[in-house]
Amino acid sequence: MRSSFLFLLSFNYIFSFAQPNTEVFLFDLNGANGTFKVSNFKNISNNDGYDNQPSFMDNGTILYAGTRNAQTDIIKYNLNYGLKTWISFTEGGEYSPLKIPNQNAVSAIRLDPDGKQHLYRYDLKTITNEVLIKDLVIGYHVWAGQHQIVSAVLEDDGLSLYISDLRTKENKRVATNIGRSLHQIPNTDLIGFISKNTSGISDIKSFNPINGAIKTIARALPNSEDLYWLTVNSILMPKDDVIYKLDTKSTIGWTAAVSLKEFEIINLTRLAISPDGTKLAIVGELSDQAIMNTSVSDQPLAPTLENIKWIAGNWKGEAFGGQTEENWSEPSGGSMMATFKLIDNGTVVFYEIEIIREVENSLMLQLKHFGNDLKGWEEKDETIDFPLKEITPTKVVFEGMTFEKISENEMNIYVDIKQDDGSIKNVKFNYTK
CATH class of the missing domain: 2.40.128 (Lipocalin)
Known part of the structure; x- marks a missing residue:
């Protein structure tokens, strides 16, 4: 995997390998009456190396990319039993796992030892895999229905936004200079993404996969790459040890929703929330003190x-x-x-x-x-x-x-x-x- 890591290091803003020993943490989440309270903290990856990119398959299952034998593969984590199951067994390294709509299958990026990088489909029943999109070097993706994929594609020393139709095999570029975070906006057909400009300011925008329309929603939280939609008008972005919240219908701007300082978690990045809204998965690093305490607690x-x-x-x-x-x-x-x-x-x-x-x-x-x-x-x-x-x-x-x-x-x-x-x-x- 050495050649694979060297390839990815040139795109460290995509896969964040600069982060040492990232972990995936799980919290119970209480969002009643507009609050955002977390409790019952657990380090579900608890593993040396790169553990990142969580997404929920359902209320009881999380997918994430985890390190195994110096290689990054996809883990399926059962919340009820705390069990981890590896779903990929290839020579390449897999990243960015997502449940494919209405299928017992997962899509993920695979970087093979020869440097080829494609988006694959992994069948959870037959344990087989196949390429979904051959012609693009995809870094991140999100499903827009059963047959369309919106992705962040590596090109021209940056990321461009593409929409791909799996039936017609057509790929269309719709925006350039975007961020890595792609999510469907709740209760809409829209895909949310971050658009960057040359002055270093980033905007949160929406893309309509049906008619191609792009609209600006709000200014992104400065120096933050990752976002997540609570509702159509409520957005989360993490920074340092705090998760910030934005109400797009308000003029207040970004406000601190919750701090994870008491849990000794720092450098927060990607996050995901269970479909029923009761669980929060978030990526971060343990502080030096937490690492010492963890060693003692083991x-x-x-x-x-x-x-x-x-x-x-x-x-x-x-x-x-x-x-x-x-x-x-x-x-x-x-x-x-x-x-x-x-x-x-x-x-x-x-x-x-x-x-x-x-x-x-x-x-x-x-x-x-x-x-x-x-x-x-x-x-x-x-x-x-x-x-x-x-x-x-x-x-x-x-x-x-x-x-x-x-x-x-x-x-x-x-x-x-x-x-x-x-x-x-x-x-x-x-x-x-």
């Missing part, structure tokens, strides 16, 4: 109650369409004890009694279920057991259940629950206290 700890006592407390959250409450005691007498209840529509659905106890130089989590009348679900002497696998400063991992510390007052619990069809579903409980 170190395994001894299997003692003292190392998991942060679980103690009165925790409340939501799950299964209702409200949950879980109360963990401080360690004493060689164990920690908890009670759990689920309330739906003002009525208790079920209870649990849980313990974590010391067993043969390790820990064991055990629990029993009870109906709202305190009649047990399990047999008299039967318990559901979760042997300990690992403890780190931020995680307690049992077989089938994981406690994840987000902050002093927030944690996630992930539980494997068997379904009626025999499959296992991983359910996340987000708690605060």
